[in-house]
Amino acid sequence: xxxxxxxxxxxxxxxxxxxxxxxxxxxxxxxxxxxxxxxxxxxxxxxxxxxxxxxxxxxxxxxxxxxxxxxxxxxxxxxxxxxxxxxxxxxxxxxxxxxxxxxxxxxxxxxxxxxxxxxxxxxxxxxxxxxxxxxxxxxxxxxxxxxxxxxxxxxxxxxxxxxxxxxxxxxxxxxxxxxxxxxxxxxxxxxxxxxxxxxxxxxxxxxxxxxxxxxxxxxxxxxxxxxxxxxxxxxxxxxxxxxxxxxxxxxxxxxxxxxxxxxxxxxxxxxxxxxxxxxxxxxxxxxxxxxxxxxxxxxxxxxxxxxxxxxxxxxxxxxxxxxxxxxxxxxxxxxxxxxxxxxxxxxxxxxxxxxxxxxxxxxxxxxxxxxxxxxxxxxxxxxxxxxxxxxxxxxxxxxxxxxx
Numbered sequence: 001x002x003x004x005x006x007x008x009x010x011x012x013x014x015x016x017x018x019x020x021x022x023x024x025x026x027x028x029x030x031x032x033x034x035x036x037x038x039x040x041x042x043x044x045x046x047x048x049x050x051x052x053x054x055x056x057x058x059x060x061x062x063x064x065x066x067x068x069x070x071x072x073x074x075x076x077x078x079x080x081x082x083x084x085x086x087x088x089x090x091x092x093x094x095x096x097x098x099x100x101x102x103x104x105x106x107x108x109x110x111x112x113x114x115x116x117x118x119x120x121x122x123x124x125x126x127x128x129x130x131x132x133x134x135x136x137x138x139x140x141x142x143x144x145x146x147x148x149x150x151x152x153x154x155x156x157x158x159x160x161x162x163x164x165x166x167x168x169x170x171x172x173x174x175x176x177x178x179x180x181x182x183x184x185x186x187x188x189x190x191x192x193x194x195x196x197x198x199x200x201x202x203x204x205x206x207x208x209x210x211x212x213x214x215x216x217x218x219x220x221x222x223x224x225x226x227x228x229x230x231x232x233x234x235x236x237x238x239x240x241x242x243x244x245x246x247x248x249x250x251x252x253x254x255x256x257x258x259x260x261x262x263x264x265x266x267x268x269x270x271x272x273x274x275x276x277x278x279x280x281x282x283x284x285x286x287x288x289x290x291x292x293x294x295x296x297x298x299x300x301x302x303x304x305x306x307x308x309x310x311x312x313x314x315x316x317x318x319x320x321x322x323x324x325x326x327x328x329x330x331x332x333x334x335x336x337x338x339x340x341x342x343x344x345x346x347x348x349x350x351x352x353x354x355x356x357x358x359x360x361x362x363x364x365x366x367x368x369x370x371x372x373x374x375x376x377x378x379x380x381x382x383x384x385x386x387x388x389x390x391x392x393x394x395x396x397x398x399x400x401x402x403x404x
Contacts, residue, residue, distance in 0.1 A: 002164060003108040003118045004233065006140045006148040007088065007125070010157035012101035013077055014043035015135040017070045029068045032057055037247040040072055044157055074268075077101075078275065080133055087128060091121050096233045104145050106233035123160060130158075142168065146229035149181075168227040173200040180224050187217060199225045242278060243286075243335025244268035251290040251328035255320065258332060262319055263312055265334040270308035273336060279304035280336025283314045287322060288331035295322060306342050 013031040028046035032039045039060050042051045049064035081100040088095045094106035107118035136158035140151025147163045154161040178188045202225040210218035244265045281304045287295040297318040
C-alpha cells in the first residue's frame with residue numbers, strides 16, 4: 001500500500017560532469033567558481049575529505065588539494081533534470097518538483113496502469129535513469145512525504161529504501177530530535193533543557209503540551225515524531241524567483257566594472273526566465289561588500305519583465321545609488337520575483353530606444369539558440385568575454401623560451 005516516493009539524484013551536477021568527462025570519473029570533483037567563490041555541489045568522493053556545498057572554495061581546496069573544480073553548466077543540468085522529470089511523469093501525473101534534481105511522486109492507483117506495484121515501477125525508473133541519463137538516483141518509498149524523504153537519505157548513493165508503518169515507528173524512536181528537518185541547534189538545545197532529546201522523548205508529550213510550550217514548531221515536531229504528515233503531493237510548481245549571481249576574482253569598486261558584471265548576471269537571469277517562460281514584476285539587486293556585508297535592494301515595476309535589457313535598466317539606478325567609488329564589492333546578483341507568464345515586451349516611455357533593444361535581444365536569442373551562446377553579443381558582453389579570456393591567459397604558466 002506504500003505509494004509516496006522521494007526521488008533524489010546523487011550529487012547531480014557532479015554526476016553529469018563525470019558522465020561527460022571520463023578523465024575525472026574517479027576523482028574528487030566539485031562544481032563551483034574560482035578561489036573566491038563557493039562550492040555549488042560536491043561529489044561523494046570529495047565529501048570524504050569534508051568538502052560540502054556552500055563551502056568557500058579556498059577552504060575546499062585546503063581540505064582536498066587534488067580537488068577537480070568544474071565550472072557549472074546550468075543549462076545542461078536543467079536539460080537533464082527535465083528529461084528525468086519527464087520520466088517521472090510517465091509514471092504518474094502527481095510529481096512535485098523540489099529542485100532541479102529531486103521530487104516527490106504519488107503513485108497511488110498506478111498499479112493497473114503499469115502492471116506493477118509502485119515499488120516495482122520505481123525500481124524500473126531507477127534503472128532507466130542510469131541507462132538513459134547516465135546518473136544514479138536514490139529513492140525512498142513510504143506512506144507520506146516526510147518518511148519518503150527520510151527513506152531516500154538512508155542508502156545513498158544509488159539506494160532504494162522503504163519505511164512502512166511499523167518500521168517507521170521503530171526507526172524514528174531511536175533518533176535524536178535533530179533528525180527532524182528544521183530542528184536546528186538552538187531549538188534542539190531548548191528541547192534538551194525540557195528533557196526532550198530523542199523522538200521517543202517527544203512522543204511522551206501530547207500535542208497540546210508541545211504546542212503550549214514550543215508553539216507551532218512544537219506541534220509540528222509532535223506529529224512528525226509519530227510519523228504523521230498529511231501534506232499531499234502537489235504537482236503545481238510554486239517557484240518564487242529566478243536569479244543569478246557571480247563572485248569576482250578581486251574586489252571591485254569602479255561603477256563601470258560593476259555595471260559590466262551586472263549585465264552578465266542579468267543576461268543569465270533572463271536566459272533562465274525565458275527557458276521557464278516566466279516574467280517578474282519585482283527586480284532584485286544583490287551585493288556583497290569586500291567585508292562580506294550583504295546588501296539587497298528591490299524595485300517593483302508596473303509590468304512583468306523578462307528581457308536582460310529591461311532587468312539591467314531597472315537595476316542600474318539601484319546599483320548607482322550604492323556605489324561610491326570607495327567601497328569595494330566581491331559579489332553581485334540579479335533576480336526577478338512576483339512571477340507570472342510573460343505578457344509581451346513593454347517599452348519604457350522614458351527610454352525611446354528600449355523597444356529596439358528588446359527586438360534586438362529577441363533576435364539574438366534566436367541566433368544564440370541556433371549557432372551557440374557566443375554567436376551574438378552586446379558591446380558590454382564582448383568586453384566581459386575579452387576580460388575573462390585575458391584573466392584566463394594571465395593565469396596560465398608562461399611557455400619557456402627556445403633559449404631557456
